[in-house]
Amino acid sequence: MTVKVNITSLGCAKNRVDTEVMLGLLRDAGYEITHREEDAHVLIVNTCGFILPAKEESINTILELVRFKETGKCQALLVAGCLSQGYSDDLAKELPEVDGFLGPGEVPKVASIVANVLQGKKTIQVGQPDFLYDHTMPRVLSTPFHYAYVKVADGCDNRCGFCMIPNLRGPFRSREEDSVFQEVQSLTERGIQEILLIAQDTTRYGLDRYGEFRLPQLIRRLAPVDGLKWLRLMYCYPAHFTPELIEAMAAEPKVCRYVDLPLQHADDELLRSMNRRSSVAEIRQLVKDLRANLPGMAIRSSFIVGLPGETEEKFQRLLDFLEEMRFDRVGVFTYSREEDTPAGRLRDQVPDEVKEERFHRAMALQQAISRSIQQEWVGRTIPVLVEEEVSPGLYRGRSEREAPEVDGFIELKGKDLMSGQWAKVKITAADDYDLMGEEINEPG
CATH class of the missing domain: 3.40.50.12160 (Methylthiotransferase, N-terminal domain)
Structure with missing residues (x-):
């Protein structure tokens, strides 16, 4: 049997x-x-x-x-x-x-x-969490046939005060560049059009193995691969986002004008207590540089509310920062007290009901920001990767501004479209997180 x-x-x-x-x-x-x-x-x-x-x-x-x-x-x-x-x-x-x-x-x-x-x-x-796969290992993809995740590293060395990941996944370790290249080449030969580069700290890639941040070189090597349409960066630790990386992203049209940049908070004292390595001023400058060099790019971030020591004043700084930065996509999480973490041992824990109230306030603000940004896309025409048909003549897809599984989608009217096909779509309406549009067949 x-x-x-x-x-x-x-x-x-x-x-x-x-x-x-x-x-x-x-x-x-x-x-x-x-x-x-x-x-x-x-x-x-x-x-x-x-x-x-x-x-x-x-x-x-x-x-x-x-x-x-x-x-x-x-x-x-x-x-x-x-x-x-x-x-x-x-x-x-x-x-x-x-x-x-x-x-x-x-x-x-x-x-x-x-x-x-x-x-x-x-x-x-359960031994040491030191496994690192490479291109020679078999994989049965569980994603739709047009996109796939490629893990360029595993583990983490950042030791953020709230996080258990280093204990669960081990120290940061990068794959060989040749291994990543060969895997991407193999995936595109199978029809994969979008590659999402991931790690616990994607921007740190190469530092342990090569003694330098090598994500810019990796991008330049992967972008020319035949069959690749989109290269998307996820889980980018802000302190390791170098000018060379921004330059490489701007130089390669296949790199999505999109970045996932978890920032966690916007109060310097809390960032220090979390062992984060960027100040609010440095984060603000990074966002400015990204938008200056990659016009129209979508920035996704995540923030934690209810961290130990988060006063109402510090929480308000986060709200002011969200309003100032106007990120395209934001995930908000309530702080979870984890054993064996520095933050978990702090005394000034925030009550659960306060965490919950702050979560809803932050999400309500971001919802309004997102609604405003979404409306700006009405009337524009953009390329869309079709994901699925939800009913006859009605499809869901994504532009380069939406990552799969974590962001919204574009609902479009079209004819005889297939999953993995590209459509030229005019945006006709928007809600808080999704866009609606129609396929157009005009030349150009």
Whole structure:
């Protein structure tokens, strides 16, 4: 009998790449991949352990899948990823239904671990989180066929005061440039048109391996690859965003006029307490330089409200900064107190009800800013990558200003369009986060 395996991937795109590698390794070991949980003999959850809501989602997903051991074909349930790395011993005690745990460093062993648990051998394999995939490893893509994530590095050395990632993913380690190039080349040969470069700290790429920030050189090498239409940068730590990187982005038309730039706050004292390495003045100058050199670019950022020591005055500085900067896309998160982090040990924690109130105030402000920016696009004509048909003659797609999965979309009327096809679209309307338009067939 062929053993069928299903993997549920939670959390960020970096975790998704690990999931795709595990799927590739299992496929090559003779297992059949199924998208139907009820048909799987082996269920794997690749978990996220970044903040409390992510941990809760991971636990709830595990509990939901346990039922397939009673009502489905499931013979083994495994928990992988960051939650296993940080809490496997506790989880093994609390969740006896789980047959095995493996950390991010054990990804290459997934096939043998599955074989062991199918033989009734419960296992916990959580070593050093030092795995780094390369272009020679198999991947089963879980994204639509026209885009893919490429992880250029793993781990993190920044040690932000609120963050457990260095404990869960290990120190920062870059892939070889040749390996990234060969993977991108292979993906485009398979029809991938958009590559999203990702890491815990994408702008740090190369420093550990080559002694210098090498993302500009990598961009220049990847941009000419045949078949590549868009190259998108995600998870860019602001302190490592060099003038050379801005220059490389501006020089390469295939680089999306888009950047994901997590800034976290806009109060210098809080930034220092978080061990962030940029001041508000430096961040303001970086945004100014990006917009001057890449006109029309979309900037996505994320901010944390309710950090220890965040007074009403400091929170107001964040609101003023948002109003001043007018970022195209913003994610706001309430601070999650994590054990084994400097911020978690601080005494001046903000009450949960205050965090929640500040979250809603920040989101309401950004919603109004986003609505205003969106309206500015009405009447313009832009190229759109079609993603899916939602009903006859009605499609969803993205321009270079929208990253998949995290941003809004463009809803367009058209005819006989296919997923992965490009359309010329005139924007006719806008709401807070999405645009609406119509396909036009005019020349030019």
